[in-house]
Amino acid sequence: MGWRHVAWAAAVPLAAAWLAAAALGTRYSPWGLALDGLVLLTLLVALRLSARGPIALWMTGVLYALLLVAAPAFKVAQLQQPVLAADATALVALLQVLSGWRLWLAAALLAGVALLAAWAWWPRRGGWLGLLLAAGVAAGWLLGAAWLDGQLDRAAPLASPDNLIERLERRGGGLFLMADFAHYRREKASVPGAAAVARALDGLSRPRMLAGPGFRPRNVHVVLIETAWDPLQLGHFRFSRDPFDPRFRRAMEQSKDSAVLVPGFGGATANAEFEALCGLPATRDQVAFEHTLAKPMPCLPRLLRQAGYLATASHPYHAGFWSRDQAYPLLGFERYYPVNAFELDDLDGMFLADASTYRQVLARLEQESDPRPQFNYVVSLSSHYPYERAAHRPDRIAVTPQAPLLEAYANAIAYSTQAFMDYVQEVQARDPDALVVGFGDHAPVLGQAPDPYELSGIVLPTRRDSVAEPPLMALPALARVPLLVFDGRKGVVPVGEIPMFAISDLVLSRLGEDAPRTWLSAFREAGLHADRTRLFLGHTTVRRGGHWQLCRGPHPDCEAARSLRERLVTLRQDLARGDQHALSWLQIAGLSAPTGMQVEKRFADCDLQVDAWGPDSLVQGQDFNPQADGSNTFWFRLASARGQPRLRIGQDLDVPLTIAGLNGSASLDPGQRDRLRDGDALAWVCPDGRQGQIGRLSMQPANVTASAQAGCAAGIKDFGPRELRAGEPFNVQPDGRPAGWLALSPGSQGFELTVAGQVVDYSISDQVASFTVDEALAPAFAQPGHIPVALACAGKVVARARITVLDPAPR
Template sequence: MPTSASRSPARSESQSAAQSPAVGVTRPRAGLRHAREWGYALGLVAAWYALAQWASAHFLDVAPRPDAWLRDLSAHLLIGGLLFLMARSVARFGVAMVVLFSAFTVGNALKLAVLGGPVMPDDFVAARNLFLLLEGWQLWGSVAMLALPLGALAWMFAWRSPRAWGAVATVAAGVWMIVAQPAVVTSWMDARFGDWVWNQRGNYEMRGLPIHLVQEAARNLARRGAAPASDEVDGALALLGATQPSPFMRAAARRDGRGGRNVHMIVLESFWDPVALKAAGLSADPLDPAFRKLWKAAGNAKVMSPVFGGYTANAEFEALCGFPVMTDAVFFEGRLRRDVPCLPRHLGEAGYRSYASHPNAAPFWNRINAYRRIGFEHYWSDRDFELDDMNREFLSDASLYRQVLERIGPELGNGQPVFNYVLTYFGHLDYPLNAQRPQVIDTRTDNALVKAYANTVYYKSRELMAFLGELRERDPDAIIVLFGDHLPSLGWNHGGYAESGLLAPNRAQFDDPMFRTLVSTPLVVIDGKRGPLRTGDLPIYALPALILDLLDDERETMLRFAARSDDAVRIRPLPGVQLALEGKRLTVCRNGELLPECEPVAAWVAAIETLKRDLFSGAQHALQAPAGKPMLQTVELEAEEMTVEAALDTLATEGAPDV
């Protein structure tokens, strides 16, 4: 009987002979299987892309240009390839890819259709505000757009696969490169994909969404350079014609016990004159005749806002701090990092008590921190009001005005002046009304938002005039400033405006008058018993200086820096474009256009931007007294960085903020 030892060589030879063909067959089959899986994965991306772009173009009229399809598809395929390297299987990859890509595409298309601009990097920082604004199916839909992609990625990820972690390392390396050299990345991408500064929709259309987001993220990082040095600030002040300010925060500028004129600033959510919508066929003028008469006495003046359809906080920043916003980002969210002598603090040094009222969630647009930084003593938000007259989730203006008067009424004549700032909430998209406010305005247009908005204005203007009547009776010497924060959104791609020829569907098609229409809302300034003033059209950031003029407040202040530019020319900066208004003459300076009249405008914009970075996030050289001592002691601790111990120390020394 053969031994096991004698059988081993034979068995090994036979096994090797039997197995060798199988090895040779297995490797090609595995290669074919992998190739087939990659084909399926990338084919799914291509199929999704074709369907998504068709749906977006068909239903919302939003899509990249045909000459951008190849680069946009290539970017999606590249991202899809990285995702597939992380995936457990083709099936899991397919589900996660569709959910993730669709969330970005739908969100971008909706923003473009409603507000006219694509998703920007700052939108991801500001996205949490949506959860404070929405309710019902809109809230749950927004939560789903965030939670589902994250959940799908976690479900797809091959946690034990070296290949998956290698793909993650590749993505991390790309992110590190952008963070480490944002200016280089921006310059390289601008040279290859272009940059249409004043038309972000055009940027999206010629780049596609992934390239657009990477390019603008690099640009955002590149902008966050070093704060301006003192010599840069001095140069900006000199260009603006401003001398080095005296210590306007000095207590000597204030007379204790001196009475002053109260100041009331009323910012009206989405307040505009819908009679301009000629194609809408309005059955009646929605504006209260009393408001129409008051506005006519003010010369039908308008303010020029930095925003359209949303981002109210940027209009607020301008009205309270006297500087223009020129970027597609909410200034309160990440660019207001220092305590600054904006209008509430400036008036506070003259003995005013300041109140901010807005019946929305307190943290929305970072208002708790922003209002504190600019000097408000009291901030009343939704939790401080009786929500007794709601138009869906929006407190009516009538209730807001009544409750504000109940609170500040006793202080209007007690010898200490008041700065009363009211930001209304009623009038927000999509303009709901409760049963006590039936529709009274009919339209011929099929645009439901136009009809809803016209009826909202009907009630909003009447509630405003009832409040003004009582306020002027109780406080006849007060300065009252009221204006609309921005135009309302009236449907996809400027909907109702395009229907009446006021705006083109796409910003690239705007003529000069359309840019002026885009930013103009009603303005009324009442100078106590003298009545309404004929101010002419003003950018919102010019309002603080106007209020100080009416108060005969001659203290040097940063609130006059931007307004000092040239009384004959009013400049309305927007992202990538500036409107220069001289009398009835309008010049639109689009970045990249070499118009001689735009050269001083560009220099003014650069100087203002330098001062803004210095004042609101830099060393505040512009607030230094001649001796070099700071005119304002600032709190360096950011809310998100404040430790428990530091917070307790702050509360012990300063008291709890009244918010």
């Protein structure tokens, strides 16, 4: 095997770098490309000693180019941040929030890459030594990357030390990620000593974290509104109406556009939660709930709980997602209501609709018998990517020029802000003195082709910095999300622009002078104003002259901000996973004592309720609902779905069940299709053993076709409309009447068609039967419900379908 394959494979990242620059805007420097080439070349030389052929070398070059050159550029384009070591955990979380075809595609890609890599790298006979050498080379690079990165920093300092995008472009993808892994390991294991904590607390007075004698508690409601961000900031686009609910917009105006500065973009909601509830900045590249939090902390729920509150959290998703079931008790919550505590009666995609979430939260508060004041924390979900909505929430907003993902987001946030304002009004009606705080967690992901942010001039001005450029730049709109404070009878109050980690201090400050206080209050009293700095996507920002600005180069305010942030980080590490020297300094008992939390689970982790399914009548050996990949598919209309149930047919046929919102499907390959038998029972089965019956199959022999003996045969492959709105026109024909259609199985003829229990005339063309809705059928299509459709031979029903009529669209 010639060395030319080594040379050419080592050059593959150059092609990926060219594509990254041309299509994604990430421009690796010559030094960065040289470092990538050096890392890859040493791996290829070692692999050459074990490889069975050139495919292993080319596979290594292609994977290196994809994972370490193209993938970081793609993530920068999508999320304004490179691929980081902590993303390995985030990838698992991402797979958990995908559904339907997105989940199967992601799983197939990962499995395909893993199998292909294993096949390519399996060594030739006697080649294990070379494979071990390659592993040693990779380990050597991993261990030495941090040292080399530090040497390069000293030789050629970055214009902005916090700029991860510039660091990626200067260092190349391989060295950048390996050095970040070393940083990740150090930060995860970092536990400051007593002296470091003393320096962080130097000059501070002890904050009062217990309520004073004059404290008069009132109910507190804090709502994190998923992906709440103002689309009107995208000046390149026109919206047919304001995406925000009119009441939400008025409240923003009354608040004088108060805003929260978020820690990240497009995801990692748990970091926003940590900051808002604990009053300290989250880690740069890790999810604090999973990687940082290990000990009880004096966070907002704990402070209010010690002040006599019942502290509850409601988040209608899996309790273990981002380790919330482990993190929430450490923050001080007493009760946690995950998805198992909610009726899944109204879904937007795979998430419970906000209107249902708030309605059920209010019902729980109404039934609460505990006399203590409430700290009621809610995380909403229905405006979560990919911004899907139920059919009874149709589009309200059109976007021009066309941008499908932006339009989906605009419509999703319209319904989400409407639900939030309904919730606020209901809370105020029940309790006029309640404090309600609502805020977003990050700006939305809106796609890359084209990028709506870039078209509107909203980008991070952080690439290819130079000392000649201004050291301070305006903070991009990506960093700001709405913040609304409804302070009882005072109504909406302006609070300005604050970092996310100042939310808890804001809440406590609205509860009066004798309310508990946070660490930020101690910094503020010392004149340090820690709430005037924050880290956004790894970039230092500072409040100066009444405006938030992004640090791009050396500047006294930026250096002071970095120094102050390091004190906050030391405090966070000490409290979250260290020896909690800061609590000893406080001399307040009970702030680190473990407290129990009850996780409410009214419903099972896995469950399924099926309203309708089909086709339930098949012809032996013939396709039904055929797909492009050759499979045959059952469809299901669901009343509710939880967990990951599978479909069991008969005694031993077990296939995956794909669920998206209240729709489900299960695909069978031709071999599985041929195993179906008349009378087979369909059931759903959960990993924990729970199961339930769905129905039974009716199978006709394959020889039941149009013949002299039978004279009748029928089967339905597909039909339409499957779903429509009461009173609205559909599939209108030239004579003005609507029509329905059925795609028939081969050989179907001579059958009787009934719709809504009435025998109707039909015509067949190219194996498609069509019928018109006359005056006799019109009433059935004018009211919500289900319309049965059946094909019968000799009085026996041989195929069925069901048309769903939804409520009329709201006017």
